[in-house]
Amino acid sequence: MENIRCLLFDWGDTLMLDDPADEREMYTWETITPMDGVAELMPRLAQQFMCAVVSNASASNAETMKLAFERVGLAQYFDAFMTSKELGARKPQAEFFARALERLGVDAGDAVMVGNDYEKDIVSAKAVGLRTVLIAAAQGDYPCADYVVSAFGELEFLLIQ
Secondary structure: OOOOOEEEEOOEOOOEOOOOOOOOOHHHOOOOOEOOOHHHHHHHHHHHOEEEEEEOOOOOOHHHHHHHHHHOOOHHHOOEEEEHHHHOOOOOOHHHHHHHHHHHOOOHHHEEEEEOOHHHHHHHHHHOOOEEEEEOOOOOOOOOOOEEEOOHHHHHHHHOO
16 A cells, blocks of 8 residues: 555454453453554554554543553554544544544545444545555455455555555
8 A cells, every 4th residue: 555654443353352241441451462463563563654543442531542552562553542532423423533534634545444343444434535454354245445354464465565
């Protein structure tokens, strides 16, 4: 992909394993688990791109979300943490992505949204002009996704030049 300045990442099940049964803020969990490939690839992605976490996190806000990343040694790879609380909109609303881009000072054409939920992360991001990468556990038809990968580590081949 060319002319990319910024990567937006979903949080749950894209960057870190989510446990929907645990309604507490993730930074308080006994164990926080990055998804396979995240710890290995994020240092390289952060060298080349502005990276931000954008999430609908219901229990956390940007500050407490960052605390979870600090616990696993990944916070330094992200320039911004944003949740629906700070943005005043929720995925899949297009305003969610438009407000995140505005806060980052990045045009949609210069950014890529990476997520694991086709409807929430990909379809609405595409509607505001973002390029998209879906991390899909199952093969399927995902016409709005620019790229579909099966694991986070595969981003290396798409993004790092």
